[in-house]
Amino acid sequence: MTEISAPISAPSADTAAQLQVLAADLRTLVDEVQQVVVGQDMVIRGVITCLLAGGHGLLEGVPGLGKTLLIRTVAEAVSMSFNRIQFTPDLMPADILGTSFLVEGEDGSVGRTLQYQPGPIFANIVLADEINRATPKTQSALLEAMAEKQVTTGGQTRALPSPFFVLATQNPLEQEGTYPLPEAQLDRFLFKINVEFPDEEELISILDRTTGSHDGKVRPVLTGERLVEMQQLVRAMPVTPSLTRYVVRLLRATHPDDKNATEGVKQYVRFGGSPRGAQSILLAARVRAALEGRESPSAEDVRAVVPQALRHRVLLNFEGEAEGVSTDAVLEQVLAKVKPD
Amino acid sequence: MSKRPELRPIYALLGRVQRRERAAEGLALTVRVALPAGLLLAAAAVIATRLLMTPIAYAYLALAPIPLVLGWAALRRRSLRATARRVDGHYRLHDRLGNAIEFAERPDKIPQDDPRTLAMAELAIANGAKSVAGLTPAPVVAFELPKPRTLDGLSLALLLASLLLPQREPELAEDRLAGASEVPELDSEAAKHGLDMTQAEPLREELRELENSKDDAIARISNELLGVLADLESGEVDQATALERLEQLDQDLQAAEAALQEQLEEDPWLLAEGLRELAEDIKDQEVMTEVAEALAKSDAEELEKQLQELMDKAEAEGGELKKELDKALKEMERSLSRSANENTGTEKAMEEAERDLRRQEKQKASDDPEEQERALERKKERLEELQRQHEREQKAREQLEKLKELARQSQGSSQAGGAQQKRKDAQKKLSEGAGQASQKSRQNKQMGDARDAMDQAKSFVQRSGQSGESQNRRKQQQQKFAKAAKGEKGKDGKPATALVEGEVGERGEQIGMGEGEGQGEGEGEGEGEGQGEGEGQGNSAQPGAGVGPGMGEGSVEALGDPNRMDVNLKNERVNPKSGKGQTRAEVIETASQEGFATESYRRVFRDYKSFAQSAMDSDELPEGQRRRVKRYYQMIQPRD
Numbered sequence: 001m002t003e004i005s006a007p008i009s010a011p012s013a014d015t016a017a018q019l020q021v022l023a024a025d026l027r028t029l030v031d032e033v034q035q036v037v038v039g040q041d042m043v044i045r046g047v048i049t050c051l052l053a054g055g056h057g058l059l060e061g062v063p064g065l066g067k068t069l070l071i072r073t074v075a076e077a078v079s080m081s082f083n084r085i086q087f088t089p090d091l092m093p094a095d096i097l098g099t100s101f102l103v104e105g106e107d108g109s110v111g112r113t114l115q116y117q118p119g120p121i122f123a124n125i126v127l128a129d130e131i132n133r134a135t136p137k138t139q140s141a142l143l144e145a146m147a148e149k150q151v152t153t154g155g156q157t158r159a160l161p162s163p164f165f166v167l168a169t170q171n172p173l174e175q176e177g178t179y180p181l182p183e184a185q186l187d188r189f190l191f192k193i194n195v196e197f198p199d200e201e202e203l204i205s206i207l208d209r210t211t212g213s214h215d216g217k218v219r220p221v222l223t224g225e226r227l228v229e230m231q232q233l234v235r236a237m238p239v240t241p242s243l244t245r246y247v248v249r250l251l252r253a254t255h256p257d258d259k260n261a262t263e264g265v266k267q268y269v270r271f272g273g274s275p276r277g278a279q280s281i282l283l284a285a286r287v288r289a290a291l292e293g294r295e296s297p298s299a300e301d302v303r304a305v306v307p308q309a310l311r312h313r314v315l316l317n318f319e320g321e322a323e324g325v326s327t328d329a330v331l332e333q334v335l336a337k338v339k340p341d
Numbered sequence: 342m343s344k345r346p347e348l349r350p351i352y353a354l355l356g357r358v359q360r361r362e363r364a365a366e367g368l369a370l371t372v373r374v375a376l377p378a379g380l381l382l383a384a385a386a387v388i389a390t391r392l393l394m395t396p397i398a399y400a401y402l403a404l405a406p407i408p409l410v411l412g413w414a415a416l417r418r419r420s421l422r423a424t425a426r427r428v429d430g431h432y433r434l435h436d437r438l439g440n441a442i443e444f445a446e447r448p449d450k451i452p453q454d455d456p457r458t459l460a461m462a463e464l465a466i467a468n469g470a471k472s473v474a475g476l477t478p479a480p481v482v483a484f485e486l487p488k489p490r491t492l493d494g495l496s497l498a499l500l501l502a503s504l505l506l507p508q509r510e511p512e513l514a515e516d517r518l519a520g521a522s523e524v525p526e527l528d529s530e531a532a533k534h535g536l537d538m539t540q541a542e543p544l545r546e547e548l549r550e551l552e553n554s555k556d557d558a559i560a561r562i563s564n565e566l567l568g569v570l571a572d573l574e575s576g577e578v579d580q581a582t583a584l585e586r587l588e589q590l591d592q593d594l595q596a597a598e599a600a601l602q603e604q605l606e607e608d609p610w611l612l613a614e615g616l617r618e619l620a621e622d623i624k625d626q627e628v629m630t631e632v633a634e635a636l637a638k639s640d641a642e643e644l645e646k647q648l649q650e651l652m653d654k655a656e657a658e659g660g661e662l663k664k665e666l667d668k669a670l671k672e673m674e675r676s677l678s679r680s681a682n683e684n685t686g687t688e689k690a691m692e693e694a695e696r697d698l699r700r701q702e703k704q705k706a707s708d709d710p711e712e713q714e715r716a717l718e719r720k721k722e723r724l725e726e727l728q729r730q731h732e733r734e735q736k737a738r739e740q741l742e743k744l745k746e747l748a749r750q751s752q753g754s755s756q757a758g759g760a761q762q763k764r765k766d767a768q769k770k771l772s773e774g775a776g777q778a779s780q781k782s783r784q785n786k787q788m789g790d791a792r793d794a795m796d797q798a799k800s801f802v803q804r805s806g807q808s809g810e811s812q813n814r815r816k817q818q819q820q821k822f823a824k825a826a827k828g829e830k831g832k833d834g835k836p837a838t839a840l841v842e843g844e845v846g847e848r849g850e851q852i853g854m855g856e857g858e859g860q861g862e863g864e865g866e867g868e869g870e871g872q873g874e875g876e877g878q879g880n881s882a883q884p885g886a887g888v889g890p891g892m893g894e895g896s897v898e899a900l901g902d903p904n905r906m907d908v909n910l911k912n913e914r915v916n917p918k919s920g921k922g923q924t925r926a927e928v929i930e931t932a933s934q935e936g937f938a939t940e941s942y943r944r945v946f947r948d949y950k951s952f953a954q955s956a957m958d959s960d961e962l963p964e965g966q967r968r969r970v971k972r973y974y975q976m977i978q979p980r981d
């Protein structure tokens with residue numbers, strides 16, 4: 001683990017101060033990541049939201065947009081253990097979770113024993129690169145780890161280090177030789193973050209940084225313990241009843257049989273968001289408010305996080321798939337229709 | 342719930358914003374809703390004033406939408422939370438104001454697990470209270486006049502168009518009074534009698550003509566018929582009374598008809614037909630034009646007068662006129678001769694009936710002597726009837742022969758005293774004879790017209806108030822007729838009924854339609870249905886089979902079902918007539934010569950006429966068509 005050079009601030013007893021410190025720390029974290037990653041503010045904020053909400057993130061984008069770099073940079077900035085797993089079709093569950101092998105006794109009197117060798121899943125931050133290239137069997141090996149933060153191998157359950165995050169990437173273009181993630185696994189991701197192609201200015205900066213003498217070193221600015229404290233502070237943030245009701249109404253409106261469902265939902269959606277979706281929205285809205293130093297989330301925060309929190313949870317029907325309807329467009333209609341009290 | 346003091350500025354601000362919201366909404370609704378609605382109402386009021394002459398005060402209704410929308414804007418319940426969200430949204434406060442008042446008003450909803458949650462809620466309230474400083478409602482709710490829409494333009498255009506409508510002239514008081522006095526009168530008349538006497542006008546015309554008849558009985562009956570209709574129209578008598586009077590008149594008419602039949606020795610139809618043909622034949626003779634007209638009209642007096650004057654004039658002037666008269670008299674002689682010798686077929690029918698009777702008399706008594714007796718009686722009646730008809734026709738022929746002879750004697754130009762006197766006597770007798778013949782023909786025709794008028798009057802009176810009853814009666818008669826027309830299957834040794842046989846109308850007697858002879862022997866039971874047409878003799882398997890070749894309905898398997906045990910088969914030999922039989926042309930020719938004057942046809946005619954009468958009783962048949970049907974039945978009625 002990398003040694004922390006200098007914590008930028010200490011948590012204050014005063015709640016207001018704590019919030020200010022949290023916001024400042026998060027700004028520092030973002031700035032640090034942006035030392036390496038050019039642009040992609042929304043993606044960086046999304047990944048940090050996953051960290052503060054204690055959820056997993058799925059990054060989707062074409063190759064070469066810096067998905068892996070971003071995750072590795074964030075991992076380095078928070079000074080936590082990090083493992084990268086490159087998913088391939090021949091990757092087996094044991095390759096991720098670990099395996100037991102025979103060990104000879106030292107004096108030869110005890111005999112041979114089975115010794116467990118932990119897999120790469122045992123880290124604070126796990127980068128599941130190109131997760132959709134692994135077979136469903138291997139993808140399923142992550143289910144328990146993501147939901148329960150533990151793994152079971154050889155009849156023995158082992159806890160994963162805390163905090164534990166899975167940040168996965170997938171390529172939307174190459175469909176051949178890929179295995180789409182099952183709905184159960186998709187639902188375990190807090191956010192699905194679309195990584196967009198950088199604009200002209202960002203591309204120029206990328207070229208300057210990557211083709212010159214810039215070393216691109218990242219300084220650790222947060223510890224795992226601090227991250228856990230920040231998570232607890234975010235979860236303590238109060239939410240008004242009207243906002244909770246708004247989140248529930250938004251989620252219900254993604255179901256075709258709901259009274260608030262839009263025409264797009266009725267026509268193109270097979271299943272709407274799960275209750276985990278509503279949890280994700282509210283948690284993410286809190287994080288967004290915390291990032292801006294506010295003491296409680298607003299309806300605007302909710303609206304801002306809805307696409308990332310629900311786009312992988314709302315399943316289109318055959319008509320929607322055939323017509324090329326995007327889930328984001330359906331969610332935009334829902335946001336336009338459903339208003340807070 | 343008491344408001345926290347630090348939040349009062351927030352509530353005050355939100356109150357001001359809400360008032361501004363109500364004002365802005367009132368303005369928007371006035372322009373968006375009240376204006377087009379008011380224009381449409383104004384247009385409707387103007388149109389109503391111009392066309393229906395409603396009071397112009399109705400135009401004030403156009404202002405009604407304004408207080409309505411303003412009242413709606415003022416009284417509509419508004420959520421303080423929604424207003425706070427609007428202010429937060431405008432000033433980008435991230436729901437600070439809304440969250441502050443919500444946390445303050447609902448502290449029970451704040452989780453108590455973590456003391457920092459409560460602290461942050463308090464912090465949110467404090468931040469909300471601080472944020473309100475410097476905020477004003479004006480930028481939040483702007484007063485903007487909505488842009489005009491197509492609907493506004495259309496509403497305005499409609500109002501302007503309605504203003505261009507011309508004002509309808511008010512109706513004058515005299516017109517209203519006149520109209521008011523006329524309409525109720527018609528209504529009351531209709532309500533009083535329920536009669537449309539315009540339908541009876543053709544009948545009344547006919548009766549007025551018959552009223553001038555030389556026959557006192559016809560004139561009197563026609564006059565009284567007119568009186569009944571007039572009384573009914575004026576409401577002096579009701580329908581029942583009118584029908585009673587008509588029945589009485591009908592009896593008088595029947596008596597007059599019987600008296601005429603007694604009085605007429607000659608067959609009026611033959612006589613009338615001869616005179617009609619005579620009129621046709623001499624109308625081309627110039628000198629006889631007026632005589633022909635009088636003859637065609639059956640105007641006996643005029644005929645006698647014209648003919649006498651013509652012959653006197655020709656005798657006096659001589660020359661061309663006399664030649665033309667002689668020519669016309671020759672034509673008259675030919676025409677009368679032809680009519681006198683016209684074959685009516687009665688003689689032939691009479692001979693046939695005599696043969697039938699003899700055959701019937703010679704026939705062995707069948708199993709049913711009563712039936713044999715009845716058949717014999719019918720044939721005797723038939724023969725007697727034909728004999729009477731023949732005698733009357735003979736009288737008519739003699740009359741026509743006599744006229745022919747007088748026409749022949751009236752010709753010539755001999756100026757010898759005896760010859761001239763003899764010719765004049767003949768001419769006088771010819772005039773008188775023609776007049777008498779025409780008079781008899783006219784009497785018969787007028788009697789027929791009076792009968793028609795009587796039937797029509799009855800029908801009209803019945804229809805005047807009993808349309809439903811007449812419909813029912815018609816239906817009943819239709820059902821009765823259809824049942825009778827269908828006939829019955831032969832069963833249990835009884836013969837099958839003829840196609841048109843049985844009880845139709847008021848009769849209870851079952852009579853076969855056809856004519857001829859049938860003989861039945863053997864045992865068996867006929868079943869099934871069949872129709873056959875033809876004539877001939879033969880033995881039927883039906884025991885006691887009734888009278889009637891021709892159309893009949895009997896068993897297809899005349900010997901019964903061979904598969905059944907109760908069948909007792911017996912072979913019978915049938916001697917058919919050889920030859921091609923009677924062709925259709927021969928049937929028509931015979932009918933044209935003999936007429937349809939058979940007894941069975943008379944019954945058929947009566948049945949059909951009764952059915953037609955019931956059909957005519959319905960209002961569905963127009964008056965003109967009703968008269969046409971009447972005429973048709975007059976044409977095809979039995980000649981006896």
